[in-house]
Amino acid sequence: MKTGGGHGSTEADEQITSIIDDPVKRAFVVIAGAGSGKTASLVKALRRIGREQGTALRGRRRRVACITYTNAAVEEITARVDADPLFHVSTIHSFLWGVVSPFQGMIRAWVREDIDRVIEQRSPEAAAKYVEARERLDGHAPRFSYQPTRDYRKGFLGHNEILRMVPEMIIGYPRLAAIVAQSFPYVLVDESQDTDPRVVEALKYVEYQERGRFCVGFFGDPMQRIYLQGSGLVTGDETWTVIRKRQNWRCPPPVLRVINHIRGQSPQDGDLQQVLGEEEGHSPRPGYADLFVLPSAQEDDSLVDQVRDHLAVREGDALWSQGTDGQHLKILVLEHRLAALRLGFEDLDSAFRKAKGRTGEQLRDEYIKGTHWSLKPVLDRLIPLVEAVEDRKGVAALAMLRSFSPRLHTFMDGDAPAQTLTEVKEATDTLTGLLASDSQEPVVALLRYALREGIIPLDPRLKSHLSRHDDFDFLEGIRTEGPEPDDEPAGPTEETRRDRLAMLAEAMGFFLACPAGQLRAYHDYLRGRSPYGTQHGVKGAEFERVLVLLEDHRSKWNKYSYEKLLGLREPSDADRRNIGQEKEDTAERTRKLFYVACSRATRSLAVVMFTKDPDTAIRRLRESDDCPFPAENIHGMEDLLVRSM
Numbered sequence: 001m002k003t004g005g006g007h008g009s010t011e012a013d014e015q016i017t018s019i020i021d022d023p024v025k026r027a028f029v030v031i032a033g034a035g036s037g038k039t040a041s042l043v044k045a046l047r048r049i050g051r052e053q054g055t056a057l058r059g060r061r062r063r064v065a066c067i068t069y070t071n072a073a074v075e076e077i078t079a080r081v082d083a084d085p086l087f088h089v090s091t092i093h094s095f096l097w098g099v100v101s102p103f104q105g106m107i108r109a110w111v112r113e114d115i116d117r118v119i120e121q122r123s124p125e126a127a128a129k130y131v132e133a134r135e136r137l138d139g140h141a142p143r144f145s146y147q148p149t150r151d152y153r154k155g156f157l158g159h160n161e162i163l164r165m166v167p168e169m170i171i172g173y174p175r176l177a178a179i180v181a182q183s184f185p186y187v188l189v190d191e192s193q194d195t196d197p198r199v200v201e202a203l204k205y206v207e208y209q210e211r212g213r214f215c216v217g218f219f220g221d222p223m224q225r226i227y228l229q230g231s232g233l234v235t236g237d238e239t240w241t242v243i244r245k246r247q248n249w250r251c252p253p254p255v256l257r258v259i260n261h262i263r264g265q266s267p268q269d270g271d272l273q274q275v276l277g278e279e280e281g282h283s284p285r286p287g288y289a290d291l292f293v294l295p296s297a298q299e300d301d302s303l304v305d306q307v308r309d310h311l312a313v314r315e316g317d318a319l320w321s322q323g324t325d326g327q328h329l330k331i332l333v334l335e336h337r338l339a340a341l342r343l344g345f346e347d348l349d350s351a352f353r354k355a356k357g358r359t360g361e362q363l364r365d366e367y368i369k370g371t372h373w374s375l376k377p378v379l380d381r382l383i384p385l386v387e388a389v390e391d392r393k394g395v396a397a398l399a400m401l402r403s404f405s406p407r408l409h410t411f412m413d414g415d416a417p418a419q420t421l422t423e424v425k426e427a428t429d430t431l432t433g434l435l436a437s438d439s440q441e442p443v444v445a446l447l448r449y450a451l452r453e454g455i456i457p458l459d460p461r462l463k464s465h466l467s468r469h470d471d472f473d474f475l476e477g478i479r480t481e482g483p484e485p486d487d488e489p490a491g492p493t494e495e496t497r498r499d500r501l502a503m504l505a506e507a508m509g510f511f512l513a514c515p516a517g518q519l520r521a522y523h524d525y526l527r528g529r530s531p532y533g534t535q536h537g538v539k540g541a542e543f544e545r546v547l548v549l550l551e552d553h554r555s556k557w558n559k560y561s562y563e564k565l566l567g568l569r570e571p572s573d574a575d576r577r578n579i580g581q582e583k584e585d586t587a588e589r590t591r592k593l594f595y596v597a598c599s600r601a602t603r604s605l606a607v608v609m610f611t612k613d614p615d616t617a618i619r620r621l622r623e624s625d626d627c628p629f630p631a632e633n634i635h636g637m638e639d640l641l642v643r644s645m
């Protein structure tokens with residue numbers, strides 16, 4: 001993983017310094033490719049502002065805003081500026097909310113209009129709660145706050161509303177733009193390619209209105225905009241400075257050549273070809289980059305294993321074949337589903353993918369993050385407990401039980417007989433069997449046992465789903481923990497409550513029927529303990545050995561096609577239309593993802609493409625200028641050294 005740390009200044013850093021030192025404030029864009037140390041440059045800029053202007057800014061109660069994409073990035077940057085309160089480091093939502101939350105009158109006016117808009121668009125049944133919200137809003141003036149999903153009746157705006165409302169307010173009220181510039185004369189935006197375009201427009205508007213008094217800097221890489229909602233390349237007028245950070249400190253020369261080639265074909269490359277970042281006294285790291293083109297007919301992964309063994313032997317690097325723990329080798333697939341298939345938790349995966357619409361989206365999202373309430377008792381409690389038992393860490397297991405087991409709580413309160421401790425220990429041993437990696441027991445049996453033995457409390461949201469199964473009579477009266485089902489935020493959706501509950505019940509039915517052992521593989525995957533990851537999910541990370549799997553034939557997403565990217569398949573009519581309208585087509589979307597995936601390698605890169613007719617594909621790729629790999633690095637089955645070993 002990344003090392004971070006204080007590196008020397010680059011030419012780009014010097015250009016940034018000259019802009020932020022200038023008394024006439026202005027806007028700039030930093031285009032920084034993969035592995036260029038973007039965040040390091042941003043932190044350097046913040047520190048520079050602090051050193052040169054901190055006293056003056058503090059004296060006038062001004063702050064420097066740094067907007068980042070994730071909470072983890074907020075923590076990292078806050079630590080790197082020593083948590084100095086001069087810096088307001090936050091995610092986009094909390095920055096925007098901080099700007100407008102004092103203006104409750106304006107917020108109410110906006111919400112009123114938004115409610116009218118929703119009522120107009122929806123059927124009377126779907127609009128009923130908005131009519132109620134409007135009555136409340138008109139009846140008394142609620143104070144609005146924000147949470148992940150909106151509930152106007154309760155006075156909550158959601159994430160989406162913040163992104164819609166605040167830019168509209170900033171652009172609609174020039175006084176607000178002036179207040180933003182006064183409060184935050186410097187705003188630096190990290191990962192600007194993923195920032196919502198409406199927010200970028202609002203900041204551009206502030207800059208235009210307050211020119212000379214407001215400095216906004218966008219740090220990003222348009223090539224790494226892999227989520228659809230991001231703004232991509234940020235552009236300004238002739239007063240803006242565009243700075244290119246050309247170094248790549250991460251990849252060895254053969255990988256750098258590949259990613260530069262991929263980048264060079266994109267209309268979103270920001271006109272950036274990267275050069276090897278050279279540190280004094282360090283020669284470039286050795287490394288290699290190969291493309292293997294193999295037949296897609298085979299169902300299992302034996303060809304991937306052959307490529308790994310081949311590289312291990314060819315390069316004398318055993319970790320290519322032995323890297324199974326996620327530390328030394330990362331295998332990047334397109335979809336989580338393809339990792340689930342390989343790691344053996346496909347039933348679990350499909351249970352959380354069955355629902356449609358917004359409910360389905362929410363379920364999938366929380367499953368991918370491991371945060372859905374149905375999963376948490378197992379992921380956060382039972383598996384860590386079982387792992388402690390397996391590792392013979394009795395003290396740790398007991399500490400966990402003391403923190404969550406209702407039965408042990410009763411015992412500690414002196415209300416249970418002496419043998420309770422032995423019984424809890426026996427129950428824990430039984431759970432270890434139920435949750436063994438190869439356990440075929442259904443999840444419902446695992447939960448029934450853990451709840452009946454008082455190992456975990458009951459989450460009330462699980463109750464109705466469990467009660468559909470046999471032998472759950474004991475649920476009445478057992479200790480519960482967590483919100484009641486009705487407390488869940490509804491969110492902006494057309495689905496009726498009945499639809500939502502039916503979809504949820506169906507998904508929970510499939511989940512409870514899954515073999516419990518699958519939860520172990522899923523847990524390892526979530527914790528990064530397997531070699532698999534998704535091409536989207538590794539953005540921002542780096543690994544020594546990277547194996548990228550291009551398997552269009554297995555993917556259910558038609559948004560991406562590696563065969564189209566590499567010129568082996570014709571673009572569709574829709575792609576042609578998109579190209580004509582300068583919109584992103586399948587090849588461009590895939591190109592960005594390919595750039596992100598390949599640019600993770602600190603040492604070596606192997607790309608394996610599965611295709612129907614590898615011989616023709618190899619011939620075409622070797623002849624093509626569009627293929628990022630040189631002809632001599634494109635291999636087929638016959639080149640795999642250890643085929644018959």
Ligand SMILES: Nc1ncnc2c1ncn2[C@@H]1O[C@H](COP(=O)(O)OP(=O)(O)OP(=O)(O)O)[C@@H](O)[C@H]1O
Nearest residue numbers: 002003004007008034035036037038039249250540
């Ligand atoms: N000036 C520098 N000198 C030497 N090494 C550097 C320098 N800047 C960054 N690095 C190293 O280069 C690697 C890449 O840096 P980092 O991960 O911050 O890049 P990034 O711009 O965030 O990349 P990406 O966009 O691909 O996530 C890290 O291992 C980092 O420690």
